Amino acid sequence: MLSLCKRRGFIYPAYEIYGGIAGLYDYGPLGTALKANIADLWRRIYALQEGFVEIDGDNVGPEAIFKASGHVDNFADLSVTCKQCGESYRADHLAKGLHPNPDSLSIEELQKVLRDNNVKCPCGGEFADVEEFNLMFKTKIGPGNGRTGYLRPETAQSIFVNYTNLYRHCREKLPFGCIQVGRGFRNEISPRQGVIRLREFNMMEAELFVDPEDKSWPRYNDVKDKVVKLVPNTDEKEVEMTIGQAVEDGIIGNQTLGYFIWVTYDFLTSAGIDPAKLRFRQHLRTEMAHYAADCWDAETLISFGWTEIVGIADRGCWDLSQHMKFSKADLTAFKRFDEPKDVERDAIKPKFGALGPRFKGAAGDIKKQLEAMDASAVHDDLVTVTVDGQPVDLDSTYYEVVRVKEKVNGVRVIPHVIEPSHGLDRILYSCLEHAYSEKEDGYITLKLKPAVAPIKVGVFPLMAKDGMEVVAQALDKALREEGVATYYDDSGSIGRRYARMDEAGTPWCVTIDYDTLEKGDVTIRDRDTSEQLRMSADDVVPWIKDQLKRKLSC
RNA sequence: GCAGGUGUAAUCUAGCGGUCAGGAUUUUAGCCUUCCAAGCUAAACACUCGGGUUCGAAUCCCGACACCUGCACCA
Numbered sequence: 277m278l279s280l281c282k283r284r285g286f287i288y289p290a291y292e293i294y295g296g297i298a299g300l301y302d303y304g305p306l307g308t309a310l311k312a313n314i315a316d317l318w319r320r321i322y323a324l325q326e327g328f329v330e331i332d333g334d335n336v337g338p339e340a341i342f343k344a345s346g347h348v349d350n351f352a353d354l355s356v357t358c359k360q361c362g363e364s365y366r367a368d369h370l371a372k373g374l375h376p377n378p379d380s381l382s383i384e385e386l387q388k389v390l391r392d393n394n395v396k397c398p399c400g401g402e403f404a405d406v407e408e409f410n411l412m413f414k415t416k417i418g419p420g421n422g423r424t425g426y427l428r429p430e431t432a433q434s435i436f437v438n439y440t441n442l443y444r445h446c447r448e449k450l451p452f453g454c455i456q457v458g459r460g461f462r463n464e465i466s467p468r469q470g471v472i473r474l475r476e477f478n479m480m481e482a483e484l485f486v487d488p489e490d491k492s493w494p495r496y497n498d499v500k501d502k503v504v505k506l507v508p509n510t511d512e513k514e515v516e517m518t519i520g521q522a523v524e525d526g527i528i529g530n531q532t533l534g535y536f537i538w539v540t541y542d543f544l545t546s547a548g549i550d551p552a553k554l555r556f557r558q559h560l561r562t563e564m565a566h567y568a569a570d571c572w573d574a575e576t577l578i579s580f581g582w583t584e585i586v587g588i589a590d591r592g593c594w595d596l597s598q599h600m601k602f603s604k605a606d607l608t609a610f611k612r613f614d615e616p617k618d619v620e621r622d623a624i625k626p627k628f629g630a631l632g633p634r635f636k637g638a639a640g641d642i643k644k645q646l647e648a649m650d651a652s653a654v655h656d657d658l659v660t661v662t663v664d665g666q667p668v669d670l671d672s673t674y675y676e677v678v679r680v681k682e683k684v685n686g687v688r689v690i691p692h693v694i695e696p697s698h699g700l701d702r703i704l705y706s707c708l709e710h711a712y713s714e715k716e717d718g719y720i721t722l723k724l725k726p727a728v729a730p731i732k733v734g735v736f737p738l739m740a741k742d743g744m745e746v747v748a749q750a751l752d753k754a755l756r757e758e759g760v761a762t763y764y765d766d767s768g769s770i771g772r773r774y775a776r777m778d779e780a781g782t783p784w785c786v787t788i789d790y791d792t793l794e795k796g797d798v799t800i801r802d803r804d805t806s807e808q809l810r811m812s813a814d815d816v817v818p819w820i821k822d823q824l825k826r827k828l829s830c
Numbered sequence: 831g832c833a834g835g836u837g838u839a840a841u842c843u844a845g846c847g848g849u850c851a852g853g854a855u856u857u858u859a860g861c862c863u864u865c866c867a868a869g870c871u872a873a874a875c876a877c878u879c880g881g882g883u884u885c886g887a888a889u890c891c892c893g894a895c896a897c898c899u900g901c902a903c904c905a
Contacts, residue, residue, distance in 0.1 A: 278897095283841055283856080295879065295895045347905065411905075429905070465903050466831065473904075565905065719867075738864060767858090771866035778866090787865065799865075806866065 277579070277712060278470060280720060284779055286310065286708065287471060299467030299475035301701075306780060309730030309761065311478065311704055314547050315457050317727050317826070318480050318698065321543050325828045328453035328482060329445060333434020335459055338417065339424040344602035345433050345595065347412060347426070411462045427461035432695060434458070435483045436595045439607045443485070450609050450691055451486040451493075451532070457700070469580050471701045478700035484532065485691035487611065488593065491530035499538040506572075507557040514555060527558075529570035529590055536696045540574050540586050546826070548707040548725040549585075553577035556588075567594030576706040585702040593690040600690070612686040622651030623680045624659060630674045638663050642670075651677045711781060722781035723804055726824055731763045733820060734777040734785035740766035748788040751798070751813060758817050760824070778803055784823075786816055 281287040285304035289296045303311055322328050342348045417425040428434070435442070435454050446452035457480045467473045500520030507514050508527045517527075523534040537556055545551050559571040574586035596607040624646045631639040645661045653659050654677065658669040711723045726732060735752040737744035745766050752764045763782065765773045770787065777785055785801045792798050792813060799808040800816065811819060 279841060289896080292878095292896090296897085298896070345905090411903095462904085467904095468898090470897095717867095736865090769863070769866080769868065771868080773867090774865080775867040785866095790864065801865080808865080 277709060280712070280722075280779065281307070281708065297475075299464055299473065301471050301474065306730040307704070310707070310724070310728055310781075311700060313728040313730065314704055314707065315480060315700065317547055318543060319455070319457070320826060321539060321546075321828075322453070322455045322482055326453060326539070328455050328484075329442065330455045330457075331435065331438060331442070333428075333431065333438070333456060333458065335427055335461070336415065336417065336425050337428055337433065339426065340602060341433055341437055341599070342412065342426050342428075344598045345436075346598070347429055411464065413461050413463050429462050430460050430697070431456050431458045431479050431481045432483060432595070432697070435481070436599055436607075436693075437603075439485075439596060439599070440605065443609060448610065450611070451484055453482055453484040455480070455482045471705050472580055472583060474701055480698040480700050482536075482696045484536075484694040484696075485609070486532055486694055487609075488689055488692045491532045491590075491692070491694075493532045493535040496531045496535050499535055502538050502541070504537060504541050505555040507555055509558040509560045512560075528572070532694050533570060533572065533588060533590055536588050536694065537572055537574075540588060540696055540698075544574060544576075544586070544703065546725065547703060547728050548711055548723075549576055549703070550710040553710060555582070557582075565589070565591075567591055576702075576710070578706050578709045583702060583706070584699070585706055586696060586698045588696045589694070591693040591695055593692050595693055596690050606688075607690065608688040609691050610686050611689050613684070617684045619682050619684050620679060621682065622677050623647070624649050624651065624653065624675050625678050626675050627673065634674075635663060646675060719775070719778075721778040721803060724781035724783070726783040727826060729781045729783050730761065731777070731780055731782040732760050732784065732824065733762045734773065734782050735762050735764045736770060736773050736785060736787045737766050738770060738787055738789040742790070743793060744788045744790070747792055747813070748786075751786060751788065751816060754817055755820065758821060760817075760820055774801065774806075784820065788813075 278287070282289075282304075284306055286307035288302045288304050290300035290302045291297050319330070323330055339348060412429050413427040415425050415427070416422040435456055438454075442452070442454050457478070459476060460479050461476050464473055464475055467475055500523070501518050503516055503518050505514055505516050506522060506527065510527075519528070519534040519538050522528040523531055528534045528537065541551075541554065541556075544554060553576050555575050556572045557575050559568070559573065564571055569590040569592045571587060571589040573584040574588070575582045576585055577583075599605065600607045626639075626643045626646050628639065628643075631642055635642060642661050642663065646659070649659065657672055659675060660667050660669050662668070707724065707728065708722070711725075713721045713723055715721075724730075733755055735748050735755070737748040748766070749764060752762050755762045763777065763780075765776070767773070774785055781803075783803050785803070787799045787801065789799070796813055797810050798813045798816060799810050800819070801808045
């Protein structure tokens with residue numbers, strides 16, 4: 277498989293002439309086209325069918341956003357490995373009790389603490405040196421001691437930090453969605469398995485911002501009878517059931533998750549993933565990220581076993597809350613009531629006659645604080661406000677409780693995020709494996725779906741003489757003018773040319789023969805059946821275009 | 831990162847201390863050829879890298895890098 281990838285120009289190991297680097301691969305000419313076609317198919321579904329907007333964020337970002345997202349802390353552990361049994365331990369955990377505050381120590385200090393106390397592995401073996409396991413690539417932004425920056429480990433954060441802009445762009449209504457195709461970077465400790473675990477990888481992520489109290493989805497009814505293979509975390513057994521049934525039984529958390537499980541199924545199978553080798557596995561409670569309410573992975577069966585290629589997570593309000601906390605920006609949505617409500621409440625009204633003389637300039641701020649409260653904040657006649665960072669208790673000389681009638685038009689909520697996140701490299705590789713077909717005599721055909729195939733049509737004159745090559749070149753040009761990727765070939769025997777196109781995954785080959793010169797018709801050969809269709813040369817362009825058309829499923 | 835294995839052209843491989851590193855596939859040019867890797871003629875392309883041992887290293891030794899298999903790691 278990997279030899280075909282290299283031979284035919286799908287995937288090359290990166291920097292090969294310098295010895296190569298593990299976890300980095302380059303896409304060759306066909307691989308690049310295949311990747312672009314898969315991404316394009318994905319956009320057709322998410323942008324055209326679902327109507328989501330798309331952005332393109334930066335790869336490098338300041339430390340603050342990865343502090344907020346949790347990646348700085350979760351991705352950077354100091355650890356040691358036992359030389360004897362190979363077990364790894366968090367170095368700061370081993371230093372507990374030997375130092376008052378082990379997680380504040382640098383690598384060298386921690387090393388010294390462990391050495392001085394002769395800390396050994398439970399198996400009795402010696403530990404190797406303390407190492408930093410930081411899965412993010414660190415860099416400096418700007419010259420000199422510029423700000424610390426990181427290459428993003430996932431693309432999602434670019435969408436979250438743009439939430440306010442996107443919320444306005446999408447006319448301040450929930451639900452809305454934003455997609456992004458881009459790169460993520462993780463300095464994996466030991467990448468293996470070819471393009472399955474990469475240090476630099478391509479992701480296609482969608483972030484859907486939904487009402488926390490209403491996770492229904494407008495077109496849910498269109499998909500609720502669709503059947504998918506699920507592996508729920510309750511008994512970890514494969515079951516086939518409809519989306520509707522799974523949502524009703526509470527196996528899938530909500531309608532939106534269910535809807536996008538189907539959208540994912542539809543996308544993956546359209547891209548060429550074999551439905552028989554595709555399932556959706558629910559994360560175990562222990563496996564789930566701390567913020568996730570529910571999470572389903574699309575897994576395909578490839579030579580490395582069942583492999584996660586898409587994760588569909590209900591991330592709750594975690595991301596936006598974190599960024600609100602760290603950035604102080606307001607990342608909420610305004611939920612307008614159908615009818616404005618008249619609400620009566622006991623409000624706290626400041627008495628400026630007393631506040632002003634005592635607090636001077638701070639009185640304005642206190643007013644704001646008091647207005648944000650209501651009578652329930654009063655305990656024993658006292659209400660607590662913050663002045664210059666210090667809590668101050670105010671008695672009723674400074675305020676009065678009054679009954680007010682207010683018209684409330686809605687409430688502000690932090691939207692919940694549902695995230696279908698796709699590993700583009702893994703999807704591409706799965707498509708290649710599922711398309712790969714080898715006959716007993718070693719004849720290889722890549723049965724890529726026409727939609728994603730790098731080359732759509734091979735154009736051949738039966739022989740490069742008697743004017744056949746002229747007609748073929750004209751047809752080739754006509755196809756390219758319509759945006760169809762072609763490959764013109766007049767070398768060697770016709771069989772060799774077919775074989776070449778079969779290995780490249782080209783779905784159709786058009787051949788110009790002597791009959792074409794007389795009657796104007798050509799043959800179109802189908803890659804998978806090698807059957808030939810005869811049609812007028814003029815019909816080729818519309819026929820191919822019709823074959824490539826994709827209907828929206830919802 | 832640890833342990834073991836492997837590294838010869840674009841691909842698959844022969845050679846395992848001693849002529850110019852051999853073959854097959856592929857690719858290119860030409861001839862031939864009326865639809866599925868046909869044939870003929872020519873050509874292009876390799877010992878992963880760096881040290882060492884030796885009169886002489888693709889071959890033996892050491893190190894680096896990459897790949898494979900386990901272990902560990904994998905928001």
